[in-house]
Amino acid sequence: MTQEVISTTKLIDFEGVSKTYQLGNQKVQALKGIDLTINSGDFMAIAGPSGSGKSTLLNLLALIDTPTNGQITYNDIDISTLSDNQKTMYRNKEIGIVFQNYNLIPVLDALENVAFALQVQGIPNHVCLSRAEKILKEVGLGTHLHHRPANLSGGQKQRVAIARALVTNPSVVIADEPTAALDSKTGMEILDLMKELNYTKHTTFIFSTHDNRIINSVQHVVQIEDGLLINQY
Amino acid sequence: MNYLQFAYRNILRHRRRSIVTIMTVCLGFVALGVLGGFLNNIFSRLKGQAIVAERFGHLTFAKKGFHENGKLEPEKYLWNAQELAKILSVTRKNAEIELATPRLRMFGVTSNGKASTIFVTEAIVPDDDQKLIKTNVDGRTEIAGMVTFEAKKQDNSAVIVGSELATMLKIKKGQSLTLLTSTKDGVANAVDVKIAGNYNTGNPATNDKFILSDFSLAQNLYDTDGAERVIVTLKNPENIDVVKTQLLEQLTSAGLQVEAKTWEELSPSYKKVTTLFGIIFRVLTIIISVIVLLTVLNTMQMVVSERTKEIGTMRAIGMLKSQVIKLFCVEGLIMGIMGCLLAIPILLAIAGILQVIGISFIPPVASVAVPLVLMLKVPKLMFVFALFSIVAIVSSFLVSRKIANQQIVDSLIQSN
DSSP states (O other), X not given: OOOOOOOOSEXXXXXXXEEEEEETTEEEEEEEXXXXXXXXXXXXXXXXXXXXXXXXXXXXXXXXXXXXXXXXXXXXXXXXXXXXXXXXXXXXXXXXXXXXXXXXXXXXXXXXXXXXXXXXXXXXXXXHXXXXXXXXXXXXXXXXXXXXXXXXXXXXXXXXXXXXHHTTOOSEEEEESTTTTSOHHHHHHHHHHHHHHHHHHOXXXXXXXXXXXXXXXXXXXXEEETTEEEEEO | OOHHHHHHHHHHHTHHHHXXXXXXXXXXXXXXXXXXXXXXXXXXXXXXXXXXXXXXXXXXXXXXXXXXXXXXXXXXXXXXXXXXXXXXXXXXXXXXXXXEEEEEEEEEEEEOSSOEEEEEEEEEOHHHHHHHTTOOBTTBOOOTTOOOOOTTOSOTTEEEEXXXXXHHHTOOTTOEEEEEEXXXXXXXXXXXXXXXXXXXXXXXXXXXXXXXXXXXXXXXXXXOSSBSEEEEEESSGGGXXXXXXXXXXXXXXXXXXXXXXXXXXXXXXXXXXXXXXXXXXXXXXXXXXXXXXXXXXXXXXXXXXXXXXXXXXXXXXXXXXXXXXXXXXHHHHHHHXXXXXXXXXXXXXXXXXXXXXXXXXXXXXXXXXXEOOOOOOXXXXXXXXXXXXHHHHHHHHHHHHHHHTSOHHHHHTOOO
């Protein structure tokens, strides 16, 4: 049984964040003036029905999308002031991303997929591989280092994706429905793994879900509907 | 990150498509290699024809103005014996000179007793001509069908005629011919000569009027003890421009007003042919390069559209736009290099087969058949290699730049 980290310092701050998409001639407002504060060490779920704006909020949190209005600050840095390259480097070092469908690179094995996040920083290859191996062992894949994604199960792929997100020692890991593509047993195992990492590494975890079992097992839940933050507890 | 390894694995991943791209680059390289090798061979044969068969040597020295006005006032542009001795002495002292030999050229009418026609005679020193016809032209020291006088020949009335002229006048070895010309002062003069043989000058424009005569015979006919030109051949023909400048300076310092022409300047047909084929080759190079560019572009376009989500993932993980572009450029470069490397043994095989088969053909503005072989030149192949590599990089760059600039979220929502 893992314990939960007590959230203390402010890590991310959303102030009046809106996002509007242009779909043909129509404008779709996916987020409507979200105000949200996420503390360091948080283990947080963003819940809401399909089309509520969960993924948009996560994309903005992951800095892979830009808001139409409002301000996002990370560690008191206004993200809008960063150039594309600075944002990319910030994302690489401070944010780990876990995708619903794992998004592993098929021509790289598990070890190389994890090391990739370090290699883009220009860190020497042997250092990248050694750090990647260590983290893969931590997520229980020490015997699958040289398996390519095609030869891994869904749960194993997600463990590789989590290892890849964690290898750079980010402040926050953002996961878009990380258990959605997994069966319920494997899904709970992945959730336990994330909880454990949150506890041992004090890494902030933010993920979207509409699975009530997961919502009930997290420390902090943010509920959104129709692009509005309707509740958080 | 090891871009080479990563790119190589991606190439293997789209195996069939990569093979088509590599084969296109390979075929383009082979096509340009064969055409280039074929043209190099034609140019080299025409060069041999000009330097040896037409006896231009590498450089021709004459009195200043000779090439412009020498035909109108030939006597004005003759060197006397002292001047000739001085110019031969200066040129022969230069370490770059292989051979320096005097020349006279005369025009007139020749007759076999029944029919007459015009002739041009190039008066040569037989011993020197023995050396000239052994001149190394692009690694070949034997020019096919080349004939000259025997060395140390005693009879200076022997001549060698162009094969077309011999056919026209129905003359054979051992028969006589009369040469009617004029002395340097314009007085008519004639001499009977014996046919010592015939040969094909290689140029249809001269083969029906060319006669090689002995230099001493020509001096008697022209009533001079000098010469109008001095022909030189060089030990290192690639230094021709340097030697030309050097000798002009040395001859000027020796008090001689001279001009020098290279064999290329004296052989307009060579220039015409190389210019024409050079244009054709350049146009084909552009066309084939565009085909290679479009093929690589098409392949990369398909690769990129299939890997959009993966690119989005890599960007989300922290790969910079420039790193994405670099990765695709390396993929394009590898395919370009593989295509070129594959083409080299194919080219060598074609060259070897042509060598064995021994097909011959008559090149344009030539009258002698030459073997159809490929003369492959490493610098030119390197140029095509570099060109195709650059083309492959440019194609990849054009495609990957667009995708690298795409919004990450847009890349990530692509469904494969």
